[in-house]
Amino acid sequence: MKCDWVRQNIVFYVYNELEDDARYEVEQHLARCPECATELKATRKFHATLSEMPVAEPTPNLLAASRMRLQEALETTRPGAFWQRLILEPALWLRQIRMAPALAAVIFIVGFGGGIGATYNFLASGRSDSGTLTSSIGSNGANPASVQPLESSAITGIRSVTQEPGSNQVNIKYDTVSTQEAQGSLNDQRIQQLLLFAARNNYNSGVRMDSVDLLTQAPDDSRVREALMYALQNDSNPGVRLKALDGLSGFVRQDPQVRDGVLRALISDTNTGVRLQALRLVEPMKADSNVRSVLTRLGQTDQNPSIRSQARAMLAQMPEMD
Amino acid sequence: MPADSYAVAIPVGENYRPSSGQRRAVQGSGNQNPTSYGNQRGSLAAQGNRIDDTSLIREAQQGNRAAFEVLVRHYDQSVLRLALHLTGSESDAQDVYQEAFLKAYKNLGSFRFECSFYTWIYRIVTNLCLDHLRKRNVRKEEAPVAIDSSGEEYSRLEQFADIRSGANPERDLMRRELGKKIGSALTTLTPRERMVFELKHYHGLKLRTVGEMLNTTEETAKNTLFRATQKLRAALAEMR
Numbered sequence: 001m002k003c004d005w006v007r008q009n010i011v012f013y014v015y016n017e018l019e020d021d022a023r024y025e026v027e028q029h030l031a032r033c034p035e036c037a038t039e040l041k042a043t044r045k046f047h048a049t050l051s052e053m054p055v056a057e058p059t060p061n062l063l064a065a066s067r068m069r070l071q072e073a074l075e076t077t078r079p080g081a082f083w084q085r086l087i088l089e090p091a092l093w094l095r096q097i098r099m100a101p102a103l104a105a106v107i108f109i110v111g112f113g114g115g116i117g118a119t120y121n122f123l124a125s126g127r128s129d130s131g132t133l134t135s136s137i138g139s140n141g142a143n144p145a146s147v148q149p150l151e152s153s154a155i156t157g158i159r160s161v162t163q164e165p166g167s168n169q170v171n172i173k174y175d176t177v178s179t180q181e182a183q184g185s186l187n188d189q190r191i192q193q194l195l196l197f198a199a200r201n202n203y204n205s206g207v208r209m210d211s212v213d214l215l216t217q218a219p220d221d222s223r224v225r226e227a228l229m230y231a232l233q234n235d236s237n238p239g240v241r242l243k244a245l246d247g248l249s250g251f252v253r254q255d256p257q258v259r260d261g262v263l264r265a266l267i268s269d270t271n272t273g274v275r276l277q278a279l280r281l282v283e284p285m286k287a288d289s290n291v292r293s294v295l296t297r298l299g300q301t302d303q304n305p306s307i308r309s310q311a312r313a314m315l316a317q318m319p320e321m322d
Numbered sequence: 323m324p325a326d327s328y329a330v331a332i333p334v335g336e337n338y339r340p341s342s343g344q345r346r347a348v349q350g351s352g353n354q355n356p357t358s359y360g361n362q363r364g365s366l367a368a369q370g371n372r373i374d375d376t377s378l379i380r381e382a383q384q385g386n387r388a389a390f391e392v393l394v395r396h397y398d399q400s401v402l403r404l405a406l407h408l409t410g411s412e413s414d415a416q417d418v419y420q421e422a423f424l425k426a427y428k429n430l431g432s433f434r435f436e437c438s439f440y441t442w443i444y445r446i447v448t449n450l451c452l453d454h455l456r457k458r459n460v461r462k463e464e465a466p467v468a469i470d471s472s473g474e475e476y477s478r479l480e481q482f483a484d485i486r487s488g489a490n491p492e493r494d495l496m497r498r499e500l501g502k503k504i505g506s507a508l509t510t511l512t513p514r515e516r517m518v519f520e521l522k523h524y525h526g527l528k529l530r531t532v533g534e535m536l537n538t539t540e541e542t543a544k545n546t547l548f549r550a551t552q553k554l555r556a557a558l559a560e561m562r
Binding site for chain 1: 398
């Protein structure tokens, strides 16, 4: 009987947890059924009673005392071992590209950049001036002839990333305590490093999108692939995620990790456009058993009707191979 | 592509002033009427800061303690509030707070951004609170009395009463009574029911989020909430 179902759901209605269609049904029923309407009134009263009672909130003293105590404890605690791995890794990267002195400073800076300048003492005395850094244009990633000393500055954000049309020159503006500019081709290690940083850390989704876009044109590199996977999984902006998918499309066949990442996006991304694109990307692999099992599940149980029907259509095109 | 200027640091927690010794008054004791959707500022601010947190977390993972402290500031009020509501004692709440953030600091390396930091830290706190609630249930025969930070004994049930002498003593008495009733009703819930109700009613979280935090499904969280509210209504009705 309808009343039973409504009674079961009245509390979720009051707590605003019902999906739109269920909420509509409940409201429709309540308009016609006096008993359930009474129940709603009682539930609302319960909710109000509990909400009106003031609850002991933490006093400013308690919060301050807790913070101080934590601070003292932190001074004697070491963080987890993960950070050690991260410090070592850039050192390996450094040796590979043999730009040791300059990049040692840059890695140090990349590690401490990201716009948290205000909390660091060593940046407190910084002054902001704008500068331009030009890296030499070389297609083999040759060492830039003149690199401004970066020891006394830190990257606080990426201002803009633009590509000159019709060429492979990339122009990146980024802020340190002095604003600098780097120019170079996509093959330039420095440019790549900045793009990788921008893709992960920039607050403006437009700049992140540009960086991801440019990274998709960069030469094949596992770090680039990692950055694209990271953006696909974690970026809050669906446009950036779509761009990352575009960039990964070439690798879906050959790299199982990429394929799994795309499948994950297909299953759980919150944006339907991203999911549909992921679906298109796995289509050429529909013979693969992992892909098939995901498609089968989606075809049966997914909430979104166009995903369900497309998944079913894809499966139908292939003869059963089990 | 227009880019915002980022010469200035990201907006850090509202109460954080890097070189000033004073802290702005924290929203707390003045809050007489918690809305049913809980501490909106806590949850919404946490979501708005999400992009900023990514950098902070990575800094902290690389060993930067200052970044970790800024990160803590984004969430610690909500965490303390949760701990205080569930433990009923200022010193227990402080202990939970301490344990939770230390645990977070030590395990930060294993945080892989598979969920939001907010969810992650709440998972830690809720686990600690559940342990606390379970231990307390085991010793139910003890009267629920606690010592607050000024050394005064107060009944845990009274945490729900607005204990200040107002102009209307009769109304105060009624509120006190009601507060006791609610406190007592809450003890009829199991630890998990108590937790789900607390997160939903006093923190305004969606049941889907609650499920994530408690490592269960939204459906289970829904059923738990239903049971909890049934029990509470029954307990409150009985006491009339």
